[in-house]
Amino acid sequence: MEMGMAHGSNPQKEPLFTGSFLVLLACSMILQTGMGVFFLFPLYVLDIGGSKADIGILMGAMSLAAVCGRPMVSELVDRIGRKPSLVIASLLLMLVSVIHLFIDGSINQAFPLLLVLRLMFGVGLALCVVASLTMAADLVPASRLTEGIGYFGITPLVGIALGPVVAEGMVHQWGFNAIFFIGLAFFIAALLSLMPLRDRFTPAAGTVPGNSKFFQVLRIPIVWRMSVICLCFGLAFAAHSSFVAPFAQKNALSVSSYFAAYSGSAVLARILCGYLVNRFGEIRIMPVALVMGGIGFLCLIGVSTTAGLMGTGFLAGMGHGLLFPSLIAVTIRPIRADNRGNVNGVLTGGFDAGVFIGALVMGQLGELFGFWIIFVTAATAIFLGLAIFLIIRPMIVER
Numbered sequence: 001m002e003m004g005m006a007h008g009s010n011p012q013k014e015p016l017f018t019g020s021f022l023v024l025l026a027c028s029m030i031l032q033t034g035m036g037v038f039f040l041f042p043l044y045v046l047d048i049g050g051s052k053a054d055i056g057i058l059m060g061a062m063s064l065a066a067v068c069g070r071p072m073v074s075e076l077v078d079r080i081g082r083k084p085s086l087v088i089a090s091l092l093l094m095l096v097s098v099i100h101l102f103i104d105g106s107i108n109q110a111f112p113l114l115l116v117l118r119l120m121f122g123v124g125l126a127l128c129v130v131a132s133l134t135m136a137a138d139l140v141p142a143s144r145l146t147e148g149i150g151y152f153g154i155t156p157l158v159g160i161a162l163g164p165v166v167a168e169g170m171v172h173q174w175g176f177n178a179i180f181f182i183g184l185a186f187f188i189a190a191l192l193s194l195m196p197l198r199d200r201f202t203p204a205a206g207t208v209p210g211n212s213k214f215f216q217v218l219r220i221p222i223v224w225r226m227s228v229i230c231l232c233f234g235l236a237f238a239a240h241s242s243f244v245a246p247f248a249q250k251n252a253l254s255v256s257s258y259f260a261a262y263s264g265s266a267v268l269a270r271i272l273c274g275y276l277v278n279r280f281g282e283i284r285i286m287p288v289a290l291v292m293g294g295i296g297f298l299c300l301i302g303v304s305t306t307a308g309l310m311g312t313g314f315l316a317g318m319g320h321g322l323l324f325p326s327l328i329a330v331t332i333r334p335i336r337a338d339n340r341g342n343v344n345g346v347l348t349g350g351f352d353a354g355v356f357i358g359a360l361v362m363g364q365l366g367e368l369f370g371f372w373i374i375f376v377t378a379a380t381a382i383f384l385g386l387a388i389f390l391i392i393r394p395m396i397v398e399r
Contacts, residue, residue, distance in 0.1 A: 014141035016148055020198050021139045027193040028132045028155035031090065034097075034186030035125060035156075036163020037179055039259065042245050044176040045114075050107040052246065056363015058111075058118045059242040063234075063356030065122030067349055071214040073126045074345025077134055078213065078338055083199040085131035090191040092124035097184035101177060122352075129348050134341045137332060138200050145333055146282060147274030150325035154267045157321065161263030164245075165256045201337055214342045217335075223343060225392050226331045227350030232385030233290075233323065234354020236297055236378035240316070242359050244300070247371045253306045261313035262320070269321025282326035283396055286389055289326070293319025294382035300375040319382075330396065354381070 042055045050058075077085045096117050103110050133152070140148025163186075170178035217223055240262070248255045269289075276285055296316025303309050328347060335343050358381070362374045 014143060016140055016144050016151070018139065020200065021136070021148070021152075023193070023197045024132065024135055024139060025152065025155055027086070027190055027197060028136075028152065029158060030186055030193055031086075031093075031128055031132070031190035032156040032159025033162045033166070034093065034159075034183045034190060035128075036159040036161070036259075037167045037183045037186065038121070039160065039164045039241060040167050040171060040176075040179055040245065040255070042242055043171070043249065043255075044179060045107065046246060047176055048105070048107045048110060050111075052243070052366045053363045054107055054111070055242055055246070056359045056361075056366070058114055059238070060356045060359035060363070061115055062118040062122035062125070063238075063352045063359060065119040066126035066352040067356055069123045069126055070130075070345045070349035070352070073123070073130055074214050074342045074349075076127070077131045077341035077345070079203055081199050081203050082131045082135035082138065082201055082341075083194060083197055085127055086135075086194055086197075087191065089124045089127040089131060090187055090194065092120060092127070094184060094187045094191070096121050096124065097180045097187060100180040101184075126345075126348070126352065130341055130345050133328070133348070134344050135199065135201070137328075137340055137344070138337060142333070144274070146277045146325050146329035149328055150270040150273035150321075153321070153325055154270050157263040157266040157270070157317070161256075161260045164259045168256050203338075213339060214345060217339060217342045218346050222392075222395065223331060223346055225388070225395075226327055227346050229327065229385045229388055230347050230350035231354040231357075232381045232388065233293070233320075234351040234356075235358040235381035236293065236354075237320075237351070238355045238358025238362055239297060239300075239374050239378035241355065243362060243366060243371065243374050247300070247374075248309060250371075251304065253303075253309050257306050258309045258313040261310035262317035265314040265317035266321030269318050270325060273322065273325050276322070277326060277329075282330050283393060285322050285326050287386055287393075289319045289322035290382055290386040290389065291319070292316070293323065294379045294386065297375050297382065298379035300378075301372045 042059065045055050045058060099113075099117055103113060133149075136149060136152040137145065140152075167179050167182050170182060218227075244258055245255045248258060293316050296312050296314075296319060299312040299315065300309075303312055328344070331347060332340055332343050358378070362377055365373045365377060
């Protein structure tokens with residue numbers, strides 16, 4: 001499959017915020033907020049006697065499930081449709097939340113069940129991400145693809161910010177079971193919001209189940225190269241999702257302030273994304289975004305105040321917000337609708353593979369050397385992604 005233009009074009013005046021797209025945004029916002037609540041899960045692990053290594057294993061298991069299940073999940077999205085896939089994801093996340101409420105005892109007693117639940121959560125997360133992102137690509141006009149994906153990408157960022165903010169106060173009042181009650185409430189609300197959503201994509205009749213398409217698109221040169229960049233960013237994001245909260249708590253800093261600053265700047269970046277892509281093009285934006293993200297994580301090493309924590313979050317979030325709409329649009333723009341789930345699965349699978357590896361490696365490094373090595377590793381991973389992009393940039397320009 002020949003890949004399309006690597007830079008933005010002048011958007012046509014085709015409607016972007018249609019009724020279906022607005023419903024999808026609302027559903028995704030609710031679902032992602034529920035998952036954002038689980039950013040406080042590492043604190044729950046510490047509360048029942050766990051260590052940084054335990055956090056790394058449990059969070060890594062979630063990412064491992066998301067990665068290993070990607071071929072099945074991606075094929076499912078293209079085979080049964082986007083909306084049915086989102087329904088399955090919501091039900092699975094609801095089940096995980098309910099089971100958590102019945103867990104009792106220390107980390108040694110609860111660890112096996114927590115590990116199983118992390119695996120289930122990872123599959124639900126993967127299905128949610130691939131299905132919702134692919135539906136967004138279906139619903140927005142092709143001429144406004146980067147802009148549409150940028151706006152859609154605001155929903156997980158707001159969820160990352162709102163989830164911890166909503167849950168943090170409740171945890172102080174009601175204990176860590178509040179995480180699972182609140183998560184369950186959001187997942188139920190997401191399922192209800194799905195009901196009026198119209199799925200524009202109609203699966204082809206007689207589609208044979210299997211993972212062959214996933215591995216076919218994985219062999220497309222630009223797709224697997226871009227997925228490696230996603231992997232590098234995922235390595236860094238493991239520090240964000242698993243270790244910033246314990247780091248902030250140890251230094252008596254506000255946990256939610258970092259996530260709010262990170263998400264707020266990423267939201268701002270995605271609001272501006274359409275204009276910036278139209279003016280500069282995706283391939284000029286991507287290296288700038290990687291540099292900002294790398295510096296943001298690197299600056300965490302010297303943070304000692306809440307204001308400093310928010311500043312690093314703002315910088316890293318800006319890089320995140322600019323990177324992914326550009327990367328995804330460059331990769332999927334020419335892909336047929338019945339194969340977009342697989343391409344999105346490869347890209348997001350690369351990201352989750354990075355989170356998995358990063359959570360395990362950083363957890364062990366953190367136990368040995370402290371938090372500083374975690375953030376150095378995160379920044380190094382992003383700069384490695386930048387180096388890869390600069391190497392493949394001529395290929396993108398020539399497409």
